[in-house]
Amino acid sequence: xxxxxEAVAIGVAGCMIAPAHAFDRDPKPFIxxxxxxxxxxxxxxxxxxxxxxxxxxxxxxxxxxxxxxIRDIETVFLNDPSxxxxxxxxxxxxxxxxxxxxxxxxxVYYYRGLMYLQAGDYENARAAFRxxxxxxAFAEEEQNQxxxxxxxFLEAWASxxxxxxxxxDEALDRVKKIxxxxxxxxxxxxxxxxxxxxxxxxxxxxGANHSYFVYRRGKGFKEDHASIAVGQQVxxxxxxxxxYWQASTRGGREIDQVLEGHVRFKNRTGDVGSALTQGATAxxxxxxxxxxxxxxxAIGALASLxxxxxxxxxxxxxxxxxxxxxxxxxxxxxxxxxxxPTVSYLVGDAxxxxxxxxxxxxxxxxxxxxxLVRSR
Amino acid sequence: xxxxxxxxxxxxxITAPAPGDAQRRKRDKQPSLYQSLDSPGAxxxxxxxxxxxxxxxxxxxxxxxxxxxxxxxxxxPRVIIDASYFRNESSQIIDKAIITDRLRVNLxxxxxxxxxxxxxxxxxxxxxxxxxxxxxKVDVGTTGRxxxxxxxxxxxxxxxxxxxxxxxRTGVKERYSVYTFELLDLEYGDLVWSNxxxxxxxxxxxxxxx
Numbered sequence: 001x002x003x004x005x006e007a008v009a010i011g012v013a014g015c016m017i018a019p020a021h022a023f024d025r026d027p028k029p030f031i032x033x034x035x036x037x038x039x040x041x042x043x044x045x046x047x048x049x050x051x052x053x054x055x056x057x058x059x060x061x062x063x064x065x066x067x068x069x070i071r072d073i074e075t076v077f078l079n080d081p082s083x084x085x086x087x088x089x090x091x092x093x094x095x096x097x098x099x100x101x102x103x104x105x106x107x108v109y110y111y112r113g114l115m116y117l118q119a120g121d122y123e124n125a126r127a128a129f130r131x132x133x134x135x136x137a138f139a140e141e142e143q144n145q146x147x148x149x150x151x152x153f154l155e156a157w158a159s160x161x162x163x164x165x166x167x168x169d170e171a172l173d174r175v176k177k178i179x180x181x182x183x184x185x186x187x188x189x190x191x192x193x194x195x196x197x198x199x200x201x202x203x204x205x206x207g208a209n210h211s212y213f214v215y216r217r218g219k220g221f222k223e224d225h226a227s228i229a230v231g232q233q234v235x236x237x238x239x240x241x242x243x244y245w246q247a248s249t250r251g252g253r254e255i256d257q258v259l260e261g262h263v264r265f266k267n268r269t270g271d272v273g274s275a276l277t278q279g280a281t282a283x284x285x286x287x288x289x290x291x292x293x294x295x296x297x298a299i300g301a302l303a304s305l306x307x308x309x310x311x312x313x314x315x316x317x318x319x320x321x322x323x324x325x326x327x328x329x330x331x332x333x334x335x336x337x338x339x340x341p342t343v344s345y346l347v348g349d350a351x352x353x354x355x356x357x358x359x360x361x362x363x364x365x366x367x368x369x370x371x372l373v374r375s376r
Numbered sequence: 377x378x379x380x381x382x383x384x385x386x387x388x389x390i391t392a393p394a395p396g397d398a399q400r401r402k403r404d405k406q407p408s409l410y411q412s413l414d415s416p417g418a419x420x421x422x423x424x425x426x427x428x429x430x431x432x433x434x435x436x437x438x439x440x441x442x443x444x445x446x447x448x449x450x451x452x453p454r455v456i457i458d459a460s461y462f463r464n465e466s467s468q469i470i471d472k473a474i475i476t477d478r479l480r481v482n483l484x485x486x487x488x489x490x491x492x493x494x495x496x497x498x499x500x501x502x503x504x505x506x507x508x509x510x511x512x513k514v515d516v517g518t519t520g521r522x523x524x525x526x527x528x529x530x531x532x533x534x535x536x537x538x539x540x541x542x543x544x545r546t547g548v549k550e551r552y553s554v555y556t557f558e559l560l561d562l563e564y565g566d567l568v569w570s571n572x573x574x575x576x577x578x579x580x581x582x583x584x585x586x
Binding site: 070075126137 | 464465466467468470472542549579581584
C-alpha cells in the first residue's frame, strides 16, 4: 500500500510545483521544499534556490546550490530506483529524480559560469559555458543542437577576458553562424552588460492522459528588448537568446515513446475492462449463469482498475525562475564613463511599463566589469 | 476458481513492491564511508575523478624524479609549481590547484632536498614580512635577511584540454581529456621536460533523461 500512497503523493506534489508566473525572490519556500520533497525534487529546488541567491548577491549560497545541481546533472542515473519508477507503468514520469530538460540543465551552467566570471575565474567560467552548450547538444532536432548562442557568446567573453583570443574568435565564429547580425567583441572591451527579461517557459501537459507536454511562453510580461543609457547616449542590448525558443525547439524525447506505450497499455486494459463489465451485465440481464457473470464482471472491474492505476503523465516540473530572454552588450569601460547608466526594458522598440533601472557594475579581481540586471 | 485465481494474481502484481524499493531502503541506511582515492567513485560521469588526479600526479612526479637537469644539479634548482600557468582550456570545471598542489607536495617529499620549491603564490605574505622587518616593526627572525626574495629557475606550465562528443540517439556522452605538464626554464624559455596524461571516458544516462 505504501507504494500506492507514494504514487498519489507524487501526483499531488507534481501539481503543487506548477510553474509560478511571477518571480518571487524569497528563497524560504524552496529551502523548506528542499527538506520536504527530498531527492526527487532536489535539483529543481536547488535550481530555484540558486537563482534566488544569485540575484540576492548571496554568491556563496548560490554557488553551493548550483554546484549541487551540476553534481546531480552530471551523475549518470542508470539503476536508480526513481529511474525504474519513471519507466514503470504504475508511476508518472515525474517520479524520477529531476534533472531538468536540456535547456534547464544548460541554464544551470549559465548561472554558474556567470558566478565564475564575477569571481575573475575565466577558465572555469568558460568550462561552465561549454558544459552548458553540451547539454543543448541533447536536442533531438539536429539543426537545433548546440545552438545556444548565449552560452557560446559567454564562452567567447570568458576567453576574451582571459586573453585567449584564438579561443574567443573560435567561439564568436560559432555565435555568428547562429546570429549573423551579432557584432562580436571588440579587442578593447572590458565591460559586460547582461539583462534578463520576462518569465520562464511553461510546460503544459497535452495529449491523452497528458502523456507529453508542450512549451508555452511565460506569461505576465511584455518586454522583449532592453537598452542601456549613459547620459543622452542609448545603446541597444543585443537579444542573444530566447529561452522559450531553446526549450520549444528541442524535439521529441525518448521517454515520450515509453509514455506512449503506457497510454496504449492503459487504453487496452481500459477497453478490456469496459467490454468485460458490459458483457457480464448483458449476460446477467439475459438470465445467464450468475456465477460466471459475476466472475467476468470482477475481471472486468480489475482490468478497469489496472487501467486507472497505470500512469502515463509526462513530467511537467519546471524551473520557474528562468527568464524568457537574455540580452547582452560589451563595452570599453571608458565609453560608459563614470555616470551611472540605466537599463530600459522595451516591447519591440517601444518603452514597456517597467521603469528604467540604474545599473551597478561589479569589478572582478582582474579589473573587468560586469553588470547583471533582471526586468522582474 | 480460475476467475478468483486470475483476480488474485493481478492483485498481487499491482501491489507488489516496486523493484527499486529494496535498493532504496538499503541506500537510505548506508552510512558515509571512506573510499580509496584511486578507486572509481560512486558518482559516475565523464569528468576527471579523484583516481585520475591521483594517477596523473603520481605519474608526473615519478617522471620528474628522472629529469637530470632537475635532480642532478650541483645546486638544488628552484622550481615554482602552482596553478598560475597551468591553463584550463577544457570543458571541465576544475580546481587546478588540487592537481598542482598534489604534484608539488609529493615531489617535494620524494626529491628530499634535491629541488627547492618557491612559493610564488604567497609572495605577498613574504613581501609584507620583509617590509615589516625593513621598517623595524619586527625583528629579522632567526635565519637572517636576504638581498631579495627567491627567484626561480623553472616553472610548471601546462594545459587541460578536452574533446566532448554526444550520440544523441543513444545518449552516450564521451570525453577525451588531455593534461599536458611541462617545465619551463624561466631564464632561457625552453621546455626542459614534458609529459602528458590522457584518458577517455564514456557514460550513458537513462532513457528517462533523454
